[in-house]
Amino acid sequence: MASMESRSLPMAAATSMSVAIAIVFLINTAAPVGDAASVEHTFIVNQTKMTRLCKETQVTVVNGQLPGPTIEITEGDTVTVHVINRSPYNMTIHWHGVKQFRNCWADGVPMLTQCPILPNKNFTYQFNVVGQEGTLWWHAHVPGLRATVHGAFIIRPRHGAESYPFPQPHKEIPVIIGDWWEKDLAEMARNMTKSIFLSYASASTINGLVGDLFNCSGVWFMHCHYEFHLSMGMAAVFIVENGPTMDTSLLPPPVNFPTCSHDNSLIQTI
Known part of the structure; x- marks a missing residue:
């Protein structure tokens, strides 16, 4: 009997140690x-008036700008965003594409993960960004208002630009493609619930500015590519490379064709 007890003690100790190691491992991976x-x-x-297409339109924006502020972080960082709602609408902010590990209450989905932020009320989002990197965006999770309440959300790799799978760029510029509406977006959202949706955007935008096919246009910086304008004023850019055979290769460009200052470019979309 005594020998049986002496044999069982190491097994119990080993089991306790295994449980302790497992707990420590879980804590370390979650930290x-x-x-x-x-x-x-x-x-x-809040609401402000912006001039597009030669006329003033009242829009709902963040910090008086369109697009809103760009959030730039490094993988592993903790993000805290204080939202002060001075608009006349209920509001939530959704971090599109961000994996909310044990932070579902920060996902910004009204009536699901949180109650809406009422007018003249505040709310603070706080979450960790772990195990992902890339170019994402944030936007209002309110019908219609995401057209003007949005911005870029950039997660840089923990080891810096050296870990990029491409040559390190000289500069990075977020490009957000959107729509410009001259009509009341909240009213349009209400009409959609009644199956009434007969409106189209007045113009397409890049970083909040309309293109040069429209009156009182902004400035778009498309260059070094063939481009053509679509019906809504957008420019389509085709980036191609030669295939392994003559049938899948392009003819060389004209000798006087302008070249870019460098060969490498990166376009990342979400």
Whole structure:
């Protein structure tokens, strides 16, 4: 009997040790990266008038700008965003594409993960960004208002630009393609619930500005590519490369064809 007890003690100790190791492992995997930072923003949602297409239109924006602020973080960081709703509408902010590990209450889906932020009320989102990187975006999770309440959300790799699978760029510029509406977006959203949707955007935009086919246009910086204008004023860009055979290759460009300053380019979309 004594020998049986002496044999069972190491097994119990080993089991306890295994449980302890498992708990420590779970805690370590859930903890943020040691050198992670805390990134904090304040979003003031209000209405302002912006001039597009030669006329003023009242729009709902964040911090008085369109697009809204770009959030730039490094993988592993903690993000805190204080939303102050000074608009006449209920509001939530959704972080599109961000994996909310154990942070579902920060996902910004009204009546599902949170109650809407009422007019003249505040709400603070806080979440960790772990295990992902790339170019995403944030937007209002309110019908219609995401057309003007949005911005870029950039997650850089923990090891810096050296870990990019392409040559390090000289500069990175977020490009957000959207629509410009001259009509009341909230009213349009209400009409959609009644199966009434007969409206189309007045123009397409890049970073909040309309293209040069429209009156009082902004400036679009498309260059070094053949481009043509579509019905809504957008420019389509085709980037191609030669295939392995003559049948899948392009003819060489004219000798006087302008070249870009560098050969490598990256376009990332979500």
